[in-house]
Amino acid sequence: MIERQVYLDNNATTPLLPEVLQAMMPLLTEHFGNPSSAHGWGRRVRVLVDEARRNVATLIGARPSTVLFTSGGTEADNLALRGVAALRPGTHIVTTAIEHHAVLEGAKALEHEGLVRLSVVPVGADGVVSAEAIVDALEPDTGLVSVMLANNETGALQPVAQIAAACRRRQILMHTDAVQAAGKHPIDVEQLGVDLLSISAHKIGGPKGVGALYLRPGLKLNPLHHGGNQERGLRPGTENTAGIVGFGAAAQLAKANLDEECLRLKSLRDGFERELLRRVDGVRVNGPQEGRVPNTSSLTIRDVEAEALLLMLDMEGIAISAGSACTTGAMAPSHVLTAMGLSADEAHHTVRLAWGRSNGETDVDYVLDRMVSAIDDLRLLAAAR
Ligand code: PLP
Numbered sequence: 001m002i003e004r005q006v007y008l009d010n011n012a013t014t015p016l017l018p019e020v021l022q023a024m025m026p027l028l029t030e031h032f033g034n035p036s037s038a039h040g041w042g043r044r045v046r047v048l049v050d051e052a053r054r055n056v057a058t059l060i061g062a063r064p065s066t067v068l069f070t071s072g073g074t075e076a077d078n079l080a081l082r083g084v085a086a087l088r089p090g091t092h093i094v095t096t097a098i099e100h101h102a103v104l105e106g107a108k109a110l111e112h113e114g115l116v117r118l119s120v121v122p123v124g125a126d127g128v129v130s131a132e133a134i135v136d137a138l139e140p141d142t143g144l145v146s147v148m149l150a151n152n153e154t155g156a157l158q159p160v161a162q163i164a165a166a167c168r169r170r171q172i173l174m175h176t177d178a179v180q181a182a183g184k185h186p187i188d189v190e191q192l193g194v195d196l197l198s199i200s201a202h203k204i205g206g207p208k209g210v211g212a213l214y215l216r217p218g219l220k221l222n223p224l225h226h227g228g229n230q231e232r233g234l235r236p237g238t239e240n241t242a243g244i245v246g247f248g249a250a251a252q253l254a255k256a257n258l259d260e261e262c263l264r265l266k267s268l269r270d271g272f273e274r275e276l277l278r279r280v281d282g283v284r285v286n287g288p289q290e291g292r293v294p295n296t297s298s299l300t301i302r303d304v305e306a307e308a309l310l311l312m313l314d315m316e317g318i319a320i321s322a323g324s325a326c327t328t329g330a331m332a333p334s335h336v337l338t339a340m341g342l343s344a345d346e347a348h349h350t351v352r353l354a355w356g357r358s359n360g361e362t363d364v365d366y367v368l369d370r371m372v373s374a375i376d377d378l379r380l381l382a383a384a385r
Contacts, residue, residue, distance in 0.1 A: 003316075003317065003366070004317055004366060005317040005318075006317060006319070006359065006366060006367055007319045008318060008320050008353045008354060008355060008356075008359065008367065009319045009321050009354055010295060010354040010356030011153075011155075011180060011203070011295075011296060011321075011352065011354035012321060012354070013202045013203065013208065014202060014203060014204065014205050014357065015205070015356075015358055016205065016206070016207060016246070017205035017206075017250060017253060017357070019249055019253060020205055020206055020207070020246045020249045020250045020253070021246075022249075023245055023246060023248070023249035024242045024243075024245055024246040024249070027048065027241045027242035027245050028242050031044055031048065031241075032045075034238055035049050035239055036228070036230065036238070045241050048241070048245050048248075049239060049245065051245075051248060052244045052245050052247060052248025052251075053067050053244075053248070054248075055248040055249070055255075056069075056199070056212050056248055056251045057214075058255055059187065059251040059252075059254055059255045060178070060182075060187045060188065060197060060199065060214055061187065061188030061189050061190055061191070062189045062214050065217070066189075066215055066216065066217055067212050067213075068212060068214075068215060068231045068232065068234050068235050069210060069211070069212050069231055069235065069239060069240070069247070070210070070211045070212060070213055070231075070235055071209055071210065071211065071240070072200050072201075072202070072208070072209055072210060072211040073100070073102060073179040073198050073199065073200030073203075073211045074102040074211075075211060075224070075235075076198035076199070076200070076213040077102040077103045077106055077146075077175075077177055077198050078106045078224060079221070079223075079224050079234070079235070080146070080196040080198060081093065081103065081106045081107055081110060081144070081146060081175070082106065082110060082224055083221035083222045083223065083224070083234070084143060084173055084175075084196075084221065085110050085115045085116045085143075085144070086222035087220060087221065087222050088143040090116065090117070090141070091116050091117075091142070091143030091144060092116065092117045092139050092142040092143060093107055093110070093111075093116045093118050093119070093142070093144045093145070093146065094118075094138060094144070094145045095107050095118070095119075095120055095121070095145070095146045095147065096120065096121050096123060096129045096134075096147055096148070096158070096339075097120050097121065097122050097123055097335065097336075097339035098123050098127060098148070098151050098153075098335070098336045098339050098340075099146065099147075099148055099177065100148065100152055100177055100179070102177070102198075103146050103177055104120070104335070107120075107146070116143075117141075119137045119139075121134055122339060123339050123340060124340075125340055125341050126156065126287060126288040127153075127156040127288070127336065127340045128157075128159070128288055128291065129147060129158055130159070131162040131166060134163050134166070135163075135166050138166075138170060138172065142170070143172060143173060144172065144173045144174075144175060145163060145172055145173070145175070146174075146175040146176070146177070147160055147163055147174075147175075147176060148160075148176060148177040148178070148180070149176045149177065149178040149181035149185070149187070149192075149197075150178070150180040150181040150184065150185060150292075150293045151336060152179070152180045153286075153296075153298055153336040153337065153352055154286050154292065154296065154298045154336065154340075155180070155184075155287055155292040155296030155297075155298070156287040156288055156291065156292055157181070157185065157288075157291045157293065158176075160176045160192050160194065164176075164192055164194050164195075168193055173219070174193070174194045174195050174196070175194065175195065175196035175197070175198070176194045176198070177197075177198045178198060178199050179198055179199055179200045179211075180203065180293060180296075181293060182199045182200075182203060182204050182251075182254065183203065183204035183205070183250075183254035183258065183261070184261075184262060184265070184293040184295055185262070185293050185294075186258060187199075189214055189216075194214075195215075196213060196214060196215060196219070197213070198212070198214075199212050199214075200212075201243065201246060201247035201250055201251075204250045204254045205253065206243075206246045206247045206249070206250030207243045207246040207247070209240065209243055210240050210243035210244055210246070210247045211247075212247070213235075215234075221234055223235065223236065225237065262294045263294075265294040265295040265355050266294035266295075268355050268359060268360075268361065268364055269295055269296070269297055269353075269355050271364055272297065272364045272367065272368065273285055273299075275368055276299070276372070279368070279372050280372055280375055281302075282301065282302030282303065283300070283301050284299070284300045285297060285298065285299060286298035286299070286337070286340065286342070286350065295355040295356060296352065296353075296354050296355075297352065297353040297354075298337075298350060298351075299350065299351055299352075299353070300342065300346050300349050300350045301349055301351065301375060302349065303349075303378070303382045303383075304349055304378045304379065305348060305349065305378070306322035306348055306349055306351045307322050308378055309322075309371075309374055309375070309378060310322050310351065312374040312377070313367075313370060313371065316370045316374075318370060320351050320352065320353050321351065321352045322348075322350070322351055322352070331348075333347035333348060334350070337350055353367075
């Protein structure tokens with residue numbers, strides 16, 4: 001009998017917050033109008049979409065007119081990369097080895113199609129790219145640099161502001177994938193100095209299938225699709241109105257609770273890591289000690305297969321992940337961990353715990369108990385083999 005349920009995979013996705021569901025419901029019922037329609041049904045929805053745009057903009061310190069709604073983080077990343085590449089044919093793009101597949105595969109596809117040249121910059125053992133390494137990779141025809149703000153597997157924060165300043169001096173555009181930073185770290189597009197920034201609703205208690213791309217005022221971009229004039233023609237198609245309004249509600253809550261929630265998550269996560277390291281030997285925390293988003297633990301555990309630990313904890317009602325959600329199921333070692341210098345074997349002994357809104361102090365004790373005993377059991381089994 002499972003005693004309780006503890007969801008610790010909040011970097012893969014988060015549960016929809018009740019306030020968000022409440023905000024979305026009218027859009028799925030009486031407010032079904034098309035926001036482009038001139039009549040009352042349409043205008044009422046337009047007002048709600050505009051309000052959501054203001055809330056999402058406020059979360060990232062931007063003006064509402066700079067926020068374009070997309071179908072998620074993946075589309076925002078692809079729109080940024082492909083949109084710039086189409087305007088600057090043959091340009092050189094610089095990115096890092098630890099980006100999410102949405103950026104890395106998106107950039108590789110552009111290179112494969114002969115549209116850009118690509119440089120992928122390695123990271124240090126702590127999973128952080130140095131600004132110097134990015135600057136060293138710049139070439140006279142570099143048109144775009146894309147470096148994520150926080151990594152999804154380790155939580156490592158990257159020196160985006162420093163890199164953006166170097167890009168600006170050289171008139172190079174700077175994109176950051178801030179999908180994993182939103183709601184866990186303050187974001188201000190002006191302080192960061194970026195030209196493009198991606199975020200996604202379902203990582204902050206909003207619905208899946210909606211995200212946004214920030215586009216610095218005056219910046220031109222080529223759309224991925226052609227159609228109507230929605231989202232200034234850069235993302236045509238009738239808006240996902242319920243999703244957008246849910247995103248707005250989630251962004252408003254994330255902004256209002258940011259400081260308090262960051263402190264709370266950090267205390268849960270750090271307390272858990274301290275106690276696990278005290279009780280179990282052969283555990284290493286990956287990523288920088290400081291300079292991580294406050295909810296993420298990447299742990300390499302000696303003699304413990306990540307998949308086996310995941311399954312054992314799943315039977316206890318605890319959800320963790322082995323590598324990022326997008327690569328789970330494929331047994332290839334995580335590209336993020338191998339980029340940090342972990343061997344394939346170490347990567348297969350690495351799990352990620354990502355704390356979130358629904359977790360509390362009592363979860364720490366429960367997860368510690370179950371995890372320590374699962375590790376003991378798996379080590380006994382490994383020793384008996
Ligand atoms: N970028 C990062 C860093 C992510 O962690 C994710 C999701 O895992 C994405 C982009 C993709 O976002 P979405 O699921 O909204 O397409």
